[in-house]
Structure formats: structure tokens, C-alpha cells
Amino acid sequence: MVSHQNIALTPEAHSTALAAALEALEIEFEVRIEFPPEVLAEAERAIAEFELPPIDKRDIELVTIDPATSTDLDQAVHLSRTAQGYLVHYAIADVPGFVALGGSLDAESQLRGQTVYLPHRRISLHPESISEDAGSLLPGQDRSAYLFSFTLDATGAVSNTVLERAMVRSREKLSYVGVQESLDSGTATEMMLLLREVGLKRIELERARGGASLRIPSQEVECVEGTYTLVADAPLPVEDWNAQISLMTGMEAANIMIQAKVGLLRTMPPPAQKDIDVFRLQALALGTSWSADQPYGEFLRSLELSDPRQLALMHQATSLFRGATYLAFDGELPEDLVQAAIAAPYAHTTAPLRRLVDRFALLVCSYASAGQEVPVEVRQVLPTLPDLMNGSNRLVNQIERAAIDTVEAASLAHRVGERFSAVTLSASESENGKGKPRGTLQVESPAVMARFEGSAEAGQHVQVELVQADLASRKVLFRIVGP
Structure with missing residues (x-):
């Protein structure tokens, strides 16, 4: 796993200029910040009038x-062992219960698309x-949720899925870091061991599917007590295992909608052969063996x-993951239903508090699972969501x-003029055959990924000098000075 690297800003960088620059992003990208009064009023009415569902599943000891x-x-999980395999309960926040179709809150969420996470604030979808x-x-609160109950066999494959809107109660709010530490130290609960x-068995199934x-x-910005920190870190193993439960839910939701012949899928085409051929050449150039x-x-x-060199190759692999989009259907099923990276049909379903499409996927799945006709007001919105969400994703x-x-x-x-150790992530090239050759590199410390000028191949250890770091233009540029 890649080591965790941080750099906190110096006192000089904690200036009004930085705060203003971050706030200016909201204006530059025309982010919707404040909720209109009528939206806030509708939200308060929805909360006041909300009724918990009659199905009571509070005995399930869910955790987030x-x-x-x-x-x-958005999600809470519970796992238990059965004689044949496993039982997994996965509760998803009942956002549809608060957002009336056709209301002002619904309209505002469609304008926003998703929650935006910035270093200095979170701009919520709702x-x-x-x-x-x-x-x-x-934790400790009675909540309404869309509760998926998955019966898994000994290999981790799903043999049965039940979906119901139910009252649940999370027992504890856990963190990825805390769970990983407990697993590493041998103090984890039985459920986290499960x-x-x-999670490992689902990864094996993913391998077998060709996923x-x-x-x-990831390169992210964290803000703790007013101090901004750049963090570069590979996901913890527990994040992968937890993600497998979410992926399983999205795959089962996709199957429900496909059987009902109405819904919204997340799709991605397989990589083009020319991209695979180029990637094979990149692997060869970086000294990594890849059998045919x-x-x-x-x-x-x-x-x-x-x-x-292998980190650089992983960055080059982004060329294989292109063309992700959303696919709405109603009636005749389209030919291309698969999300190629998952190697199965898949739907965004598990984050309705933060992503618009999940609310509609939950609605479709709920009606379909109950054997009911999906209402026309839901069907009418589905075709509009792909363009809306693709635009929202680009903006975010x-x-x-x-x-x-x-x-x-x-x-x-x-620190302009200082030297740093770095790894080149892409080979340097001149734009249109003109100007100085440039590429992308990862500074070893601090956790900065930026452009460089000079001649180098991907995957090289290099010494670089910082030649530009301009807040106004957001430009950072290094120059290679030696191997």
C-alpha cells in the first residue's frame, strides 16, 4: 500500500488570499450554494410530516x-454467518420519503445533481x-431505510435478494481507519471479520467475472481546525471490502430494474483494443511483464x-476506463447493459443523500420488488437523468x-527554487511538436502531482526544481534537474 503523505500549509499560505481563492471557485464554477426559502420550507414540512414505515427491523444490529x-x-450494514453461507443486510437512507416528486426540493436537487466536497465546505445536494x-x-436514531437483505452462498455469490422499506436503527458509527486498526490488531468484532x-470472496467473484x-x-484536501492538508493515500483494505457490499447492492438493483424493464444503469464500454495494445507497450517499456x-x-x-514504475503504469491505465455514463430504459432493453470495469450490469443506488440518481433507482427497485407498476412521474424523469448527471460529474x-x-x-x-524527489507518471512530450517537452510527475514529499518540463520516460526517479507555484493561476510546474 502506498504510504500516507501529508503537507500542511505554512502560516504564510494561511492567508486571506487562499481563503478568497477557494471561495472564488464557487463563483467561477457557478455552484449553487444557498437553498431557496421555498426549498428549505418544503424540507422542514417533509421532516415534520414524515412517518416511519410499519415494518420494524430495529432488531438488526446495523453499523455505518x-x-x-x-x-x-447513506448506508448501514450487518453481516452474519448462516449454515449455507452468509446473510447481509444493507440499509440505505430513505431520501425518497423526504423528496416529493415534482416539488421544489425535487427540482432543486435536479439542478444540483450531487453533493460537492470542497476543502472549506460541503455543498449538499439536500x-x-x-x-x-x-x-x-x-447511530441510536430510528430511521426509515430501503433495506436490502442478501442471502449469499459459501462463495459469496447472491442466491436471493429481498428489498423492503423498513424502520431501522444503526448501533454505531465506525470509521475506516478504526475498523482497519481493529482488524490489524486482532481486536475486530465478529461482524468486521465477516x-x-x-469482501475478499466478492473480490474473487469479481476476478472470475473479469472485473x-x-x-x-487519491489526492485530496482535508481541512482540520482551519488548516488545509494535502493527502495522497491508497484506499485501506477495509474500504475495498466495504465497497464490495455497495457494488453487490448496485448489481442486484440493476438486476431488479432489468427484470422490470425500466430503470437507470451506470454503464461503461470495454476498453478499445487499440488502448489495450498501447497499454501493453507501456507495460513493456516500464519493465513489467504482462502475459498475453x-x-x-x-x-x-x-x-x-x-x-x-508500476505506480506510473497504474496511472497510464486510466486510458482503459473511459466512457462511463448512465443509461435510462423503459420497455425494450438496450443491448449494452454492462459496466465493463465491474463486468456486470450495475446501478448507482447506495448514496441517495449525496447523488441524485440513487433516489430514482431506489424508487424503481422498490416498486418493482413489490410487483407494482413504476409510476409515470418516475418514468418521465428517468430519460433526463443521464445528461443531467454527466454534466454534474464534469462540473464536480x-x-x-x-x-x-x-x-x-x-x-x-x-518553496520556488527548492529541489524535490519525484517519480514521473507520464513520459514528457512537446505539444504539437513545439515548445519544451512536458509530462506529469508525483512528488514523493509533499503529496503533489503536477506538470514538469524536461526529458524523461514514465516511471523514472528524478530530481526536480520547483519553478512556478502561482496561486492566482493555480499553476505548479517543476523542471527536471537530474536522475
């Missing part, structure tokens, strides 16, 4: 597992009275990210990248 600071808790309180699966056991995933260390009969997903799992990716660039530039502004 999220980053330690999260308060918008008013915080719902997303962080009444709708969140907070999470690891089932693949990128394991690129080994699927690309299995090859990616074999890469060791502590090796800079742009603003989150801009936020990281802003903090990087501020954190390095006082």
Missing part, C-alpha cells in the same frame, strides 16, 4: 462505516436538515504501487481538481 468526519450517512440529520443513518471474509479496478492513490492470456483486470491487481471533477490545484499552489509558493 465511513470517513471519521462524515455526518451524511438541505442539511435532511442530509445530516433526519435522513442520515445516525466484512473482510465476504477490473484502478487503485490510484492474463486479463487486464487481473494484471492491474498484480501491480505493486510502492514500485514507482473540475471544481475538485481546481481546489487541489489551489491548495497545492498556495502550499508551495514559498
Whole structure:
């Protein structure tokens, strides 16, 4: 696993200029900040009038597992062993119960698309009275949820799925770091041991399907007590195991909608052969053996990210994961239903507090599971969601990248002229055959990924000099000065 790297901003960088630059992103990208009064009023009425469902499943000892600071808790899980395998309960926040179709809150959420996470604030999809309180699966609180109950065989494969809207109560809010520490130290609860056991078996099933995933260390900005910190870290193993439960839920939700012949899937085409051929050449150039009969997903799992050349190769693999989108259908099933990286049909279902499409997937699945006709007002919205969500994803990716660039530039502004150790992630090339050759590199410490100028191949250890760190333009540039 890649080591955890931090850099906190110096006192000079904690200036009004940085705060203003981050706030300016909201204006630059035209992010909707405040909720209109009529939306807030509707949210308060929905909370006041909300009735818990009659089905009582509060005896299931659910827990949530999220980053330690999260308060918008979408999912809670419980795992137990059975004679034939496992029973997994997965509760998802009942956002549809608070958002009336066609209302002002519904319209506002469609304009927003998803929650935006910035270093200095979270801009929620829904008013915080719902997303962080009444709708969140907070511990010790009676909540309404869409409760999936999965019967798994000994291999971890799903043999039966039940979905019902029920009253639940989470017992505890756990963090990824805390659960991982308990597993590593041998103090984990039986349920967390089962999470690891089932998660590993689901990963094996993913391998057998031909699924693949990128394991690129994330680069994020954390803000603790007013101090911004850049963090680069690979996911903890428990995050992968927990994600497998979410993926399983999305796959089963997709199957429910496919059987009902109405719904919304998350799809991605398989990588083009030309992209695979280029990636094979990149693997060869970086000294990594890839046998002709080994699927690309299995090859990616074999890469060791502590090796800079293999880390660079993992970054190059992004070319294999293109074209993800949403597919709405009603009636005749489209031909291409598969999300290639998962190697199965899949639907975004498990994060309705933070992502718009999940609310509609839950509605469709709920009606279909009960053998009821999906209402026309739901069907009418489905075709509009792919374009809406694709646009929202583009916006969020742009603003989150801009936020990281802003903090990087501020954190390095006082270090222009200094030298750093780095690993090149891409080979340097000249744009249109003109100008100085440039590429992308990962500084070993601090956790900065930026452009460089100079000649180098991907996966090289290099010494670089910082030549630019400009807060106004969000530009950071290094120059190679030696191997």
C-alpha cells in the first residue's frame, strides 16, 4: 500500500488570499450554494410530516462505516454467518420519503445533481436538515431505510435478494481507519471479520467475472481546525471490502430494474483494443511483464504501487476506463447493459443523500420488488437523468481538481527554487511538436502531482526544481534537474 503523505500549509499560505481563492471557485464554477426559502420550507414540512414505515427491523444490529468526519450517512450494514453461507443486510437512507416528486426540493436537487466536497465546505445536494440529520443513518436514531437483505452462498455469490422499506436503527458509527486498526490488531468484532471474509470472496467473484479496478492513490484536501492538508493515500483494505457490499447492492438493483424493464444503469464500454495494445507497450517499456492470456483486470491487481514504475503504469491505465455514463430504459432493453470495469450490469443506488440518481433507482427497485407498476412521474424523469448527471460529474471533477490545484499552489509558493524527489507518471512530450517537452510527475514529499518540463520516460526517479507555484493561476510546474 502506498504510504500516507501529508503537507500542511505554512502560516504564510494561511492567508486571506487562499481563503478568497477557494471561495472564488464557487463563483467561477457557478455552484449553487444557498437553498431557496421555498426549498428549505418544503424540507422542514417533509421532516415534520414524515412517518416511519410499519415494518420494524430495529432488531438488526446495523453499523455505518465511513470517513471519521462524515455526518451524511447513506448506508448501514450487518453481516452474519448462516449454515449455507452468509446473510447481509444493507440499509440505505430513505431520501425518497423526504423528496416529493415534482416539488421544489425535487427540482432543486435536479439542478444540483450531487453533493460537492470542497476543502472549506460541503455543498449538499439536500438541505442539511435532511442530509445530516433526519435522513442520515445516525447511530441510536430510528430511521426509515430501503433495506436490502442478501442471502449469499459459501462463495459469496447472491442466491436471493429481498428489498423492503423498513424502520431501522444503526448501533454505531465506525470509521475506516478504526475498523482497519481493529482488524490489524486482532481486536475486530465478529461482524468486521465477516466484512473482510465476504469482501475478499466478492473480490474473487469479481476476478472470475473479469472485473477490473484502478487503485490510484487519491489526492485530496482535508481541512482540520482551519488548516488545509494535502493527502495522497491508497484506499485501506477495509474500504475495498466495504465497497464490495455497495457494488453487490448496485448489481442486484440493476438486476431488479432489468427484470422490470425500466430503470437507470451506470454503464461503461470495454476498453478499445487499440488502448489495450498501447497499454501493453507501456507495460513493456516500464519493465513489467504482462502475459498475453492474463486479463487486464487481473494484471492491474498484480501491480505493486510502492514500485514507482508500476505506480506510473497504474496511472497510464486510466486510458482503459473511459466512457462511463448512465443509461435510462423503459420497455425494450438496450443491448449494452454492462459496466465493463465491474463486468456486470450495475446501478448507482447506495448514496441517495449525496447523488441524485440513487433516489430514482431506489424508487424503481422498490416498486418493482413489490410487483407494482413504476409510476409515470418516475418514468418521465428517468430519460433526463443521464445528461443531467454527466454534466454534474464534469462540473464536480473540475471544481475538485481546481481546489487541489489551489491548495497545492498556495502550499508551495514559498518553496520556488527548492529541489524535490519525484517519480514521473507520464513520459514528457512537446505539444504539437513545439515548445519544451512536458509530462506529469508525483512528488514523493509533499503529496503533489503536477506538470514538469524536461526529458524523461514514465516511471523514472528524478530530481526536480520547483519553478512556478502561482496561486492566482493555480499553476505548479517543476523542471527536471537530474536522475
